Amino acid sequence: MDIGISDKDRERIAKGLSHLLADSYALYLKTHGFHWNVTGPMFNTLHLMFMEQYTEQWTALDLIAERIRALGHPAPASYAQFSKLASISEETGTPDAQEMIRQLVAGQEAVARTARKLFPTVDKASDQPTADLLTQRLQVHEKTAWMLRSLLGGEAPGDTPRASRRKGK
Template identity: 45%
Template sequence: MSKRSNQDVATALGVLLADSYILALKTQNYHWNVVGSDFVQLHQLFGDQYEALSGAVDEVAERIRALGFPAPASFGEFTDRASVKSTAGHPPARDMITALRDDHLTVAKSAYAVIKAAESASDDSSADLATGRVTEHEKAAWMLTALLG
């Protein structure tokens, strides 16, 4: 791979990292602050999703480093790169579910962009990582959609 193709993959991974980090933070917020008759179920689901996202963030950052680039690691860098938007406050549980579903689909799109860049660079490892992320985010979106009925 050329330095330029590595840079393209690292840039796409940086967006995936930022989206994943902001989604993890939002999911943790909802885990802590969900209320209502479905509290136990949602608290557990959001907790499981937060833990999975935390692991994914580390995996994506380490892949950026393996390509020879610094991983973005500040709120400012994440905010500048991310498609997922951070939100303040504590919406009703149904709005939390909808927001997280939509955000998982957004992160899946970021992972698809990594796949495209990685395939152009013949970077099977980054493509594989991103394919796994697509699978996880689409599954999470499906589960959240099912909760909405």
């Protein structure tokens, strides 16, 4: 394969994108589950907001996986692979609406960090298509985190618990 990016750089980029795909999938599952299970006075608002978010995330999963494939590597496609690669842990219970929002803020921020970490590798390889994809993902995740954070009212961005981050990642 000769697309102007070395084999080694394509492998590094695909590995980083695989982590982004896994984090994005973990966030998608969490958001969709919260859409199904949210309750309380903000039910309708959150139910619709979460649906909008998981629908956008579903589309993004395909874009990220297809970029990995365009670089000549297989995209991770199993729960086992996603679990190994993701920095976002799954939610096994049904938290209240406020905790759902907090976890989604933390998840959006985690995906943004994962995307941002890949920029130096992508820039070094002059991989503009991946840089564009990362920029688009950052715009979506940072805006969504801000919108969710705004629902928490008085909580400052630094007050958001990192409940959805795995220890050591």
